[in-house]
Amino acid sequence: MPTQTLVVGSTVRDFCMLERNFLSHIKLVLLMCILSSSALLGIRLPGPAGTAQSDSLGTASLPIGALQFIAAALTIAAAFWEYHTGLDDLINTRAFLTSTRTHPVIMALVMTILVTTCVVYVIKSS
Numbered sequence: 001m002p003t004q005t006l007v008v009g010s011t012v013r014d015f016c017m018l019e020r021n022f023l024s025h026i027k028l029v030l031l032m033c034i035l036s037s038s039a040l041l042g043i044r045l046p047g048p049a050g051t052a053q054s055d056s057l058g059t060a061s062l063p064i065g066a067l068q069f070i071a072a073a074l075t076i077a078a079a080f081w082e083y084h085t086g087l088d089d090l091i092n093t094r095a096f097l098t099s100t101r102t103h104p105v106i107m108a109l110v111m112t113i114l115v116t117t118c119v120v121y122v123i124k125s126s
Helices: 011-041 058-091 102-125
Strands: none
Touching: 011 058, 011 102, 058 102
16 A cells, blocks of 8 residues: 655655656666676677777676676665665655665665776777
């Protein structure tokens, strides 16, 4: 049964912000799944113009693909964490600025994985 919450001030706007952030995390997960598949299959999306075969990462494709998949799983966990803690704050009418540092730490780890992947692609292409 749905929980009824009194609509005061910016409650609706704050709830829409939580949903928008959750959906942004899901978009990031889909992108990381595509990058993981690209690394595991050894293809570039899209491939360079005028080339018949794609550049693969060689032996680094499996670790990079696995790291991308782990980053996608961490992003899903961070999305659920942020949504549920924000929803609890909204129901208990607490300010959102009192949140824990769990979400930023998880997203910093995801960002590190993405930057590492970019560095590997740059080194491999040069």
